[in-house]
Amino acid sequence: MPPLLDIQNLTVTFDTDDGPVTAVNQLSLTLEQGQILGLVGESGCGKSVTAMSILRLLPQPSTRITSGKILFHGHDLLQLPTAELQDIRGSRISMIFQEPMTALSPLHRIGNQLVETLQIHRKMPRKQAWPTAAHWLKRVGLPDAEERMYAYPHQLSGGQRQRVMIAMAMMLDPAVLIADEPTTALDVTVQAQIFDLMHEMHKNNTGMLFITHDMGAIWQMCTHVAVMYATEIVETGTVQEIFSNPQHPYTRALLAAIPANTAPGNPLPAIPGAVPSPRNLPKGCHFSDRCPHAFDKCHAQHPDLYPTPCGQSRCFLSEEKT
Ligand SMILES: Nc1ncnc2c1ncn2[C@@H]1O[C@H](COP(=O)(O)OP(=O)(O)O)[C@@H](O)[C@H]1O
Ligand SMILES: [Mg+2]
Numbered sequence: 001m002p003p004l005l006d007i008q009n010l011t012v013t014f015d016t017d018d019g020p021v022t023a024v025n026q027l028s029l030t031l032e033q034g035q036i037l038g039l040v041g042e043s044g045c046g047k048s049v050t051a052m053s054i055l056r057l058l059p060q061p062s063t064r065i066t067s068g069k070i071l072f073h074g075h076d077l078l079q080l081p082t083a084e085l086q087d088i089r090g091s092r093i094s095m096i097f098q099e100p101m102t103a104l105s106p107l108h109r110i111g112n113q114l115v116e117t118l119q120i121h122r123k124m125p126r127k128q129a130w131p132t133a134a135h136w137l138k139r140v141g142l143p144d145a146e147e148r149m150y151a152y153p154h155q156l157s158g159g160q161r162q163r164v165m166i167a168m169a170m171m172l173d174p175a176v177l178i179a180d181e182p183t184t185a186l187d188v189t190v191q192a193q194i195f196d197l198m199h200e201m202h203k204n205n206t207g208m209l210f211i212t213h214d215m216g217a218i219w220q221m222c223t224h225v226a227v228m229y230a231t232e233i234v235e236t237g238t239v240q241e242i243f244s245n246p247q248h249p250y251t252r253a254l255l256a257a258i259p260a261n262t263a264p265g266n267p268l269p270a271i272p273g274a275v276p277s278p279r280n281l282p283k284g285c286h287f288s289d290r291c292p293h294a295f296d297k298c299h300a301q302h303p304d305l306y307p308t309p310c311g312q313s314r315c316f317l318s319e320e321k322t
Helices: 047-054 082-088 110-122 126-139 158-171 188-203 215-221 239-244 249-256 296-300 316-321
Strands: 005-016 019-031 036-040 063-072 093-096 176-180 207-212 224-229 232-238 306-308 311-313
Touching (some): 005 047, 019 063, 019 207, 019 232, 036 047, 047 063, 047 207, 093 158, 110 126, 158 188, 176 188, 215 239, 224 239, 224 249, 232 239, 232 249
Parallel strands (some): 036 207, 036 224, 093 176, 176 207
Antiparallel strands (some): 005 019, 005 063, 224 232, 232 311, 306 311
């Protein structure tokens, strides 16, 4: 079976007042049927730019996709006519965002927004769409679902709005769900409920690209993981393998920063330093400035991705093992 989603050598460049900036560089990722693939890295690594590229949601004309393909069922989404892409957006590939207001209109009642989505993507008559939408709001655990159909988004809490967005995604039964930090703004109890709903979608055969900065969330949600650092993928593997035998020093640093790995009372280990700006990347390995294992070569040369037992690692220490 071909992969559900196959990103090949994606490069994304922004034209800014200070010249072009490459925010994603030669990135390849494959989401196979049945997987929940986590894309993890600190803020500013290029995760959202990658996600937005898939459905071509980046600002135009200041963004240029300068190389790559994004294959969905064998069709390159980057080459698809806009009308065909519109059909795929929402109904075949859905996206949920950290901030639900990215997807919800502040001017329209929740019910009308759900109904309109069903009318457009499922060709459902309004009479049938209204109870269907209310049913899905119940399914995602929204209290007083029927009344909430008449509410405007600002009358709901952040967690409730997130559920509305998930209801919208679930009711269209997409082949792929892209979730970009969907629970970062929510407390842990609500996060757990949202994760349950996403697991339910996965059981119903939706493949997922799950984006987060939190390795703990990767452990709870994902089957596979790709670690991103400063515009590129630095390690890939199964979740089991990455957690038991991480190869890249950046992956190890992210794992050490999971709260549960810290003894109570001890400060949370932060990774020293900051992600370099894509305008100003180190010459060699992008992580070399912050890496406890960096040697001369790491500062001078940029490493390739080298094979590891279950994936790949962009580190000269992994090159030595191959
Ligand atoms: N519209 C834009 N114009 C210029 N640069 C951008 C734009 N959007 C994002 N970037 C740059 O791309 C980089 C990656 O951003 P992003 O994908 O949002 O990171 P992440 O989601 O991993 O936190 C950042 O350094 C940011 O400055
Ligand atoms: Mg982001």
